[in-house]
Amino acid sequence: MKIRKPSKEPPVHPKDSLLRVERIPHIWCPGCGIGTVFGAVMGAIQKSGCDLDRLAMVSGIGCTGRMAGYIRLDSFHTTHGRAIPFATGLKLARPETKVLVVSGDGDLLAIGGNHFIHAARRNIDLTVICVNNLNYGMTGGQQAPSTPFGARTPTSVAGSPEEPFNFCHLAAACGAVYVARWTALHIRLLTNAITEAMQKRGFSFLEVLTPCPSSFGRRNKMGSALDTLKFYHDRSVIRNGIDPRDALLDYDNQIVVGRFVDIERPTFTDNYEAVNLRHAMPSPEPERPQGRRKP
Amino acid sequence: MxxxxxxxxxxxxxxxxxxxxxxxxxxxxxxxxxxxxxxxxxxxxxxxxxxxxxxxxxxxxxxxxxxxxxxxxxxxxxxxxxxxxxxxxxxxxxxxxxxxxxxxxxxxxxxxxxxxxxxxxxxxxxxxxxxxxxxxxxxxxxxxxxxxxxxxxxxxxxxxxxxxxxxxxxxxxxxxxxxxxxxxxxxxxxxxxIEVVKRRKPTAPPGEYRPYQPDADGVAPMAGCGEGYRIHVTGLTHDERGYPGMNAATQEQMMERLIRKIRANRDSIIRTENVFLDDAEVVVVAYGISARSARHAVQEARAKGIRAGLIKLETVWPFPEELIRSVASRVRALVMPEINAGQMVLEMERCAGGACPVRMVAHHGGALIPPAKVLDAVRKALKGRP
Amino acid sequence: MTASPERQVFITGFGGQGIVMAGDILGKAATLYDRRHATMMQTYGPEARGGSCSSQVIISDREILFPCIGEPEVLICMSQEGYTKYVKTLRRRGTLIWDTDLVKSRKSAAGLTTFNIPATRFAEELGSTMMANIVMLGFLAAVQNVVSAGALRDAVADSVPPATKENNIRAFDRGREYGEAILKGRAKQGLAGESA
Known part of the structure; x- marks a missing residue:
């Protein structure tokens, strides 16, 4: 048998071209699901074949927010909760650029919740990927708007007294044109879904459930990251096309995943152009200077 | 256009x-x-x-x-x-x-x-x-x-x-x-x-361009999104590449740049309008709408033979420290009207550094400061009255 | 009559009457047509409609530094509330003008030159109460030489929506004619102004 000589060049990963390799190692914990989602995002970008100079990533603050710092695209790591409005400005100023927003559940739907609902309502052409690890990972795992009722976190030691959001239902209700939920286990389906979402014109939304073994998993006896993935495997049920209000996250019984919404609707830019074209008549303010001209 | x-x-x-x-x-x-x-x-x-x-x-x-x-x-x-x-x-x-x-x-x-x-x-x-x-x-x-x-x-x-x-x-x-x-x-x-300044773009090719490496004037050329530079922009403390650096050295480098680009260019940023400063005994320093009350008062003072002067701040930040310092050293008093209970006057006191008394004409808001009040303050300042 | 170096006009009424627009047109006439200096300030309450509202216009041959009017020289009242609130601020020998139908209850106006015109009624006759402010400006042009009447008329034509221009000019002329008639009447009686 012929043994191939080891190359003198350092090994090249197929996704290195999309990675700021000089910034690796990353900050994510062993077993964290964000890296899996990051891999799926890069896979989807490669699969889409889109011009990398016409693609940008915007993130907020938190573990997922760091993704913008590792991807070799024009990338913007903004303030906590404000990734969507920043991305709105970027997209409207540069309509030829496809803008991905990647952030965590707390960033996008607690502190940034107001921006989320309005961007979906306006149908701003953004692909928003929410990595949902059920808690605030970076600050040590505190209770988030995604934390299941009764789950233990450092700010809900007796169990969370709050009901969490169904993010997919919220996104759909606000007018998102594409809504899907997958888990860090469903890598191939997730990658396909990101590609699909990127191809949509308008506000597309993807929720990805991920393990957070260092915080949420540890406090809620989820075991290792692998155990969480097994849990996803055992509990998740694919139900494409169902009404997202019925796409429940019932951790005791079943986790509903799938593509729930895939519709067409004019984007903000479509409507802005149409409305202003229709209105293109003399401005209410007289455009000529008034008064008598100097002789 | x-x-x-x-x-x-x-x-x-x-x-x-x-x-x-x-x-x-x-x-x-x-x-x-x-x-x-x-x-x-x-x-x-x-x-x-x-x-x-x-x-x-x-x-x-x-x-x-x-x-x-x-x-x-x-x-x-x-x-x-x-x-x-x-x-x-x-x-x-x-x-x-x-x-x-x-x-x-x-x-x-x-x-x-x-x-x-x-x-x-x-x-x-x-x-x-x-x-x-x-x-x-x-x-x-x-x-x-x-x-x-x-x-x-x-x-x-x-x-x-x-x-x-x-x-x-x-x-x-x-x-x-x-x-x-x-x-x-x-x-x-x-x-x-109309003079319009255009954004300064990088001349270095992608790969060599460092987004936060300043030119001689302390400011870095700016590549935007979609221009082929694959920039990274973050609110974290970052180095000249734009990459986060979670340490005091990176913080120092970044802060020095952010501070120096303004401080070193103060002379071209700061603009004031100086009226009757040459022989002024009292100088009113004012900005915004209150500068109109101040100018009115200074004109009236001059009409009455009072040697009052005016510094109208067009740029309020950065504050014209050198100007105020030098004026403070040769006048009998400085007066500032402002529609608050004392904000820019604190800067003026700091710059005057005790070289002359600083008097404020404060107003809590809701109306303009009448010129007569400024004139009154000028008069009192000249007499050294509290 | 020659214009004095600085004229101060205070217009008061309620939101929706075009009080600020009237001030704007007056300032425009002075600035853009008479080529003098003018400032126009507005005050209003939180109500989008119906709250008390006023505009103050200073017109001068020199740069105006302080844009507020302490004691107006000409006070135009298009509401009872405005009259009651501001009549006491009017300076001695000042001119008081009111809408006959909107200011009913008045105190003695000794020492003032006074005029009144049913501006809103006239505007209604001409098709829209919205033009009461323009009728009032026409009236002002006749009874007070604050800006030149031609400038004010041109400024009206320039400021209203094109479709309503003709009607507004008619409203302006109606006010002006009414004012001229009053002045003529008073001149016959040898009175400069009515003292109520």
């Missing part, structure tokens, strides 16, 4: 509208805002004017979003602004900090009203002077201009855009309700006579 973007001619226009026209003349093509008295007229006019010019007006869900959106638009390569008043200005603070840290050119017009809190929405004040200077967390340098007429709203808005592009930071216009709502003659020159 299309003809419609510069409304050349003479107008009887309010300050909010003049601000909008100044922005458009400076090349602003993106406005994100939220209605708030007394700044709403800026947004309303923008919403009518921008679509005519192929620009974007978007009414955001709040001022947090407005500020974030103009930063995004600026990285998209479009000159962008927002306008607001006190409560909205408070909400913008965090993202003004992001603009400072990421060196993002944009303009924020604050048409001040009386606070704190909701205060007097329809009435004048100058209470946000220190908030403009220090309102976002952390230490930083800022540029703020203070117009005292609709004409200056037009002129200073153009200058705000130029300064923001030249020094890569959010520039703040500190107007007030009276300047915003008052109508007066505004002369808009032909487009060719």
């Amino acid at each position: 299309s003809d419609k973007s510069v409304l050349t001619g003479t107008w009887f226009m309010n300050g909010d509208h003049a601000c909008c026209e100044g922005a458009l003349a400076a090349g602003c093509r993106f406005f994100a805002g939220y209605p708030i008295t007394p700044a709403t007229e800026v947004a309303e006019r923008m919403s009518r004017r921008l679509p005519e010019l192929g620009g974007i007006y978007i009414q955001m869900e709040d001022e947090l979003a407005s500020m974030a959106a103009i930063l995004g638009a600026s990285w998209g390569g479009v000159k962008a602004m927002t306008s607001t008043s006190g409560p909205g200005f408070s909400l913008m603070m965090e993202n003004i900090g992001l603009g400072i840290c990421t060196e993002t050119p944009c303009v924020v017009c604050n048409v001040q009203r009386a606070g704190p809190s909701t205060g007097l929405p329809t009435l004048v004040a100058q209470g946000d002077m220190m908030q403009a200077r220090w309102g976002s967390h952390g230490h930083y340098e800022i540029i703020a201009l203070s117009p005292s007429s609709p004409q200056e709203m037009f002129d200073f808005t153009i200058r705000a855009f130029n300064l923001s592009e030249q020094y890569r930071l959010p520039v703040i216009i500190l107007a007030d309700e009276v300047v915003g709502h008052m109508n007066e003659r505004v002369v808009i020159p032909p487009a060719g006579e």
Whole structure:
């Protein structure tokens, strides 16, 4: 048998071209699901074949927010909760650029919740990927708007007294044109879904459930990251096309995943152009200077 | 530039509208805002004017979003602004900090009203002077201009855009309700006579370009989104590549750059109008709408044989330290009228450093300072009365 | 009559009457047509409609520094509330003008020159009460030489929506003619102004 000589060049990963390799190692914990989602995002970008100079990533603050710092695209790591409005400005100023927003559940739907609902309502052409690890990972795992009722976190030691959001239902209700939920286990389906979402014109939304073994998993006896993935495997049920209000996250019984919404609707830019074209008549303010001209 | 973007001619226009026209003349093509008295007229006019010019007006869900959106638009390569008043200005603070840290050119017009809190929405004040200077967390340098007429709203808005592009930071216009709502003659020159600063772009190819490596003037050329440079922009402390560096050395390098680019260029940033300074015994220092009361008082004083002078601050931040220091050393007193209980006067006291007494004419807001009050303060200052 | 170096006009009424527009047109006439200096400030309450509202216009041959009017020289009242609130601020020998139908209850106006016109009624006759402010401006042009009447008429034509221009000019002329008639009547009686 012929043994191939080891190359003198350092090994090249197929996704290195999309990675700021000089910034690796990353900050994510062993077993964290964000890296899996990051891999799926890069896979989807490669699969889409889109011009990398016409693609940008915007993130907020938190573990997922760091993704913008590792991807070799024009990338913007903004303030906590404000990734969507920043991305709105970027997209409207540069309509030829496809803008991905990647952030965590707390960033996008607690502190940034107001921006989320309005961007979906306006149908701003953004692909928003929410990595949902059920808690605030970076600050040590505190209770988030995604934390299941009764789950233990450092700010809900007796169990969370709050009901969490169904993010997919919220996104759909606000007018998102594409809504899907997958888990860090469903890598191939997730990658396909990101590609699909990127191809949509308008506000597309993807929720990805991920393990957070260092915080949420540890406090809620989820075991290792692998155990969480097994849990996803055992509990998740694919139900494409169902009404997202019925796409429940019932951790005791079943986790509903799938593509729930895939519709067409004019984007903000479509409507802005149409409305202003229709209105293109003399401005209410007289455009000529008034008064008598100097002789 | 299309003809419609510069409304050349003479107008009887309010300050909010003049601000909008100044922005458009400076090349602003993106406005994100939220209605708030007394700044709403800026947004309303923008919403009518921008679509005519192929620009974007978007009414955001709040001022947090407005500020974030103009930063995004600026990285998209479009000159962008927002306008607001006190409560909205408070909400913008965090993202003004992001603009400072990421060196993002944009303009924020604050048409001040009386606070704190909701205060007097329809009435004048100058209470946000220190908030403009220090309102976002952390230490930083800022540029703020203070117009005292609709004409200056037009002129200073153009200058705000130029300064923001030249020094890569959010520039703040500190107007007030009276300047915003008052109508007066505004002369808009032909487009060719308006100086417009263009964004300095990198000359180095991708791979060699370091987004935060400054040129000789302390400012780095700016590559935008989609220009092939694959930039990374973060509000974390970052090195010249734009990459986070979580240590004191990176912090020092970044802070030095952010501070030096303003301090080292103070002479070209700071503008004051100095009147009767040569033989003045008392000098009134004023800005914004209160500078009109001050000028009135100084003219009256001169008519009565009192040797009063005026320094009108066009740039309020950075503060003209050297000028105040040198004037303080040769006059009998300095007087400052302002519609707050003492903000810029603190800077003046600091710069005077005890060289001469500093007297303030304070007003808690809701009305202008009558010129007679300023004149009275000038007289008392001359007599050395408390 | 020659214009004095500085004229101060205070217009008061309620939101929706075009009080600020009237001030704007007056300032425009002075600035853009008479080529003098003018400032116009507005005050208003939180109500979008119906709240009290006023505009103050200063017109001068020199640059105007302080844009507020302490004691107006000409006070135009288009509401009872405005009259009651501001009549006491009017300076001695000042001119008081009111809408006959909107200001019913008045105190003694000794020492003042007074005029009144049913501006709103006239505007209604001409098709829209919205033009009461323009009728009032026409009246002002006749009874007070604050700006030149031609300038004010041109400024009206320039400020109203094009479709309503003709009607507004008619409203202006109606007010002006009414004012001229009153002056003629008083001149016959040898009175400069009515003292109520």
